[in-house]
Structures are given as C-alpha cells and as structure tokens.
Amino acid sequence: xxxxxxxxxxxxxxxxxxxxxxxxxxxxxxxxxxxxxxxxxxxxxxxxxxxxxxxxxxxxxxxxxxxxxxxxxxxxxxxxxxxxxxxxxxxxxxxxxxxxxxxxxxxxxxxxxxxxxxxxxxxxxxxxxxxxxxxxxxxxxxxxxxxxxxxxxxxxxxxxxxxxxxxxxxxxxxxxxxxxxxxxxxxxxxxxxxxxxxxxxxxxxxxxxxxxxxxxxxxxxxxxxxxxxxxxxxxxxxxxxxxxxxxxxxxxxxxxxxxxxxxxxxxxxxxxxxxxxxxxxxxxxxxxxxxxx
Numbered sequence: 001x002x003x004x005x006x007x008x009x010x011x012x013x014x015x016x017x018x019x020x021x022x023x024x025x026x027x028x029x030x031x032x033x034x035x036x037x038x039x040x041x042x043x044x045x046x047x048x049x050x051x052x053x054x055x056x057x058x059x060x061x062x063x064x065x066x067x068x069x070x071x072x073x074x075x076x077x078x079x080x081x082x083x084x085x086x087x088x089x090x091x092x093x094x095x096x097x098x099x100x101x102x103x104x105x106x107x108x109x110x111x112x113x114x115x116x117x118x119x120x121x122x123x124x125x126x127x128x129x130x131x132x133x134x135x136x137x138x139x140x141x142x143x144x145x146x147x148x149x150x151x152x153x154x155x156x157x158x159x160x161x162x163x164x165x166x167x168x169x170x171x172x173x174x175x176x177x178x179x180x181x182x183x184x185x186x187x188x189x190x191x192x193x194x195x196x197x198x199x200x201x202x203x204x205x206x207x208x209x210x211x212x213x214x215x216x217x218x219x220x221x222x223x224x225x226x227x228x229x230x231x232x233x234x235x236x237x238x239x240x241x242x243x244x245x246x247x248x249x250x251x252x253x254x255x256x257x258x259x260x261x262x263x264x265x266x267x268x269x270x271x272x273x274x275x276x277x278x279x280x281x282x283x284x285x286x287x288x289x290x291x292x293x
Contacts, residue, residue, distance in 0.1 A: 017049065017051070020048070020049070021043065021053075021061060022061055022064060022065070024042075024043070024046065025039060025043075025058070025062070025065070026065055026070070026085070026088075028042055029062075029065070029070075029072065029083055029084050029085045030084075030085045032084065033083060034082060034083060034084070035080050035082050035083075036055045036058050036059070036081070040055070065085070068089065069088065069089035070085050070087075070089070071086045071087045072084070072085055072086070073085075073086045091131060092131040093131065093133075094128070094131050094133070095133075096133075096134050096137065099132045099134055099137040099138070099141075102132075103137060103140055103141050106121075106125065106141060106144060107144055107194065109121065110144070110146065110194045111193075111194070112251075112252070113191060114252075115159075115189050115191060115196075118146065118191060122145060122147060125145070129141055144194065146195050146196040149214065150196065150213055150214060154216065154218070154219070155189075155196075155213070158186065158189055158198055158213065158216075158219075159189060161186045161219075161222065162186045162187060162188050162189055165185065165187065166185075166186055166222055167183060167184070167185050167186070167203070167223035168184055168186055168219055168220075168221070168222050169181050169183045169184075169219070169220040169221045169222075170182055170184065170211075170216045170217075170218070170219050170220060171216070171217040171218050171219075171220050172215055172216055172217065173215045173216075173217055174215065181220055182202065182203075182204065182211070183202075183203040183204065184198065184200040184201065184202060184203065184209075184211065185200050185201040185203065186198060186200045187199045187200040187201070188200075189213070190210075192210065192275065195212060195213075195214065196212075196213040196214070197210040197212055198210070198211045198213055198216070199211075199271070199272060207273070208232075208271045208272050209274065210272055210274065210275060232271070233271055234269070234270055234271070234273055234276055235267060235268075236268050236269075236276050236280070237257065237266070237267045238265075238266055238280055238283075238287055239263050239264070239265050239266075239287065240263060240265075240266060240286055240287050241262070241286045242261065242263055242264065243286070248264055248266075251268070251279070253268050253269055253270045253275075254269075255267045255268075255269075
C-alpha cells in the first residue's frame with residue numbers, strides 16, 4: 001500500500017496474481033461467452049498479467065469459480081466450447097422498498113441535473129435496473145428517463161451539433177402542426193421537467209425555442225457553414241408570495257434577490273422566453289411578474 005501511495009502505480013509486488021486472474025476470468029465470462037483459447041489470449045495481452053497459462057490452468061480457475069457458487073454454462077459453436085456465467089452469488093439484490101426509494105431519488109435528481117451528469121447517471125441506472133425484481137417499478141424507472149425511447153445515436157449527433165453550433169434540419173412531429181421539417185441553429189441540449197430538449201433558434205420564426213427531442217424523428221440535413229448564435233437574453237424579476245407550505249428551489253437560471261417572511265423576489269435570466277413564461281405560470285396565483293429587460 002505504501003508503494004502504491006508513493007508511486008500511484010500497480011507493480012508485481014502489489015498483486016496477488018492468483019486472486020487477480022480469478023477476478024479477471026470472472027469478468028471475462030460475465031461479459032460474454034469465452035473459449036479456453038480466448039481466455040488464454042486475454043491473460044497474455046493483459047496490461048499487468050502478460051502471462052501464458054495452460055488450458056488445464058484455465059480449467060482450474062473455472063472450476064474454482066464454480067466452487068464459490070458461480071453457475072457456469074457451456075455452449076458449443078462450430079465444435080468449440082464457450083463458457084459464460086449464468087448467475088453468481090455476488091449479484092445485487094434490490095427489494096421493493098429500496099427500488100421505490102431509488103425511483104423517488106432518481107426523479108428528484110432529474111429536476112436539477114445537467115446533461116453531462118445525467119449521461120453518467122443513466123449508465124449507472126441502466127446497470128443496476130436489471131437487478132430490480134419488481135417489473136412495475138423497473139418499468140417506472142425506465143419510463144422516467146428523459147432518454148426513454150430516444151435513439152442513442154440521435155443524442156450523440158445532437159451533442160456534436162450543439163457543440164459546433166451547427167444549423168440542422170430535423171423532421172419534427174409537432175403536437176400542434178403535425179410532422180414537418182424544421183431548421184434549427186442548435187445551441188444546447190438540456191433537461192427540463194424530466195424531458196430532454198434541444199434549444200436553438202428556429203430559422204422560420206427567428207426566435208429561441210426548446211424542441212422536445214422525443215418528437216425529433218430524424219435529422220434531415222446539416223449545414224456545414226459556421227454560424228454564430230445571436231440570441232437575445234431576457235431578464236425577468238418576479239415575486240413569489242409565501243404561504244405556510246412554500247418551498248422554493250431556485251433553478252440554475254434563477255437568482256434570489258430578496259427573501260422576507262412574506263415573499264421571495266427572484267430574477268430569472270434565460271434565452272428562452274417560453275421557458276420563463278412556463279416557470280412563472282408554474283407558480284400560478286402565488287406569483288407576480290415584475291419587469292422584463
């Protein structure tokens with residue numbers, strides 16, 4: 001441990017090779033079916049192991065995994081045996097109470113999380129959701145995701161185009177006017193109320209809008225010409241009247257100017273005028289609009 005803390009490197013002195021190989025072979029069989037030769041090659045090419053082992057040694061490691069409770073299955077493809085782990089005693093088990101808590105926490109996080117953090121969170125959720133036995137709760141967790149039913153490649157493309165501030169034309173299923181092509185000067189992807197939006201300038205109306213990514217059927221074309229976003233920024237100040245049960249959580253675009261026992265004065269700054277209007281309407285009768293710059 002002292003050597004590792006000093007050098008921050010793993011060396012032969014710091015490893016139990018027998019234990020490490022057991023864990024490594026466990027991970028290989030968990031990943032996908034492997035033949036003896038594939039396991040031998042993986043160990044030979046491993047960054048730290050780089051060791052040639054016999055088929056008998058591989059067989060001993062596999063039998064050791066069976067002894068500790070791993071259920072290892074074998075299937076034959078073109079006369080070659082491939083081994084994989086069907087189940088093991090280290091599987092995560094999540095009961096209904098824990099699953100409901102996870103779902104509640106996940107929905108709460110979605111209210112404030114940014115896209116970069118969400119992508120990391122979603123990978124984590126995808127990994128452990130398969131260990132939730134209750135199908136109803138698992139389905140709620142899946143459908144709560146802002147990227148549910150969205151093609152992952154579309155998200156990757158939109159991330160690239162927003163980064164480059166590209167002008168793109170998308171085939172969009174508008175709730176009001178039906179399916180049509182819309183040209184957008186892409187600015188950013190963001191999560192709002194648990195849904196994924198593409199923010200940008202609508203070339204037709206020359207205003208900044210948020211487009212629900214779930215409604216984007218596909219990207220029709222990309223204008224490779226470099227564009228500069230010239231978007232007006234709106235500053236709105238509004239008052240929120242307090243009641244006994246008032247709980248105010250400021251958005252990333254909001255700043256509390258004044259907080260008294262009777263009211264909270266908030267300034268919201270955004271390029272998206274529609275989002276500002278939605279935010280004020282969200283507070284309903286407890287809110288009074290101040291002024292707009």
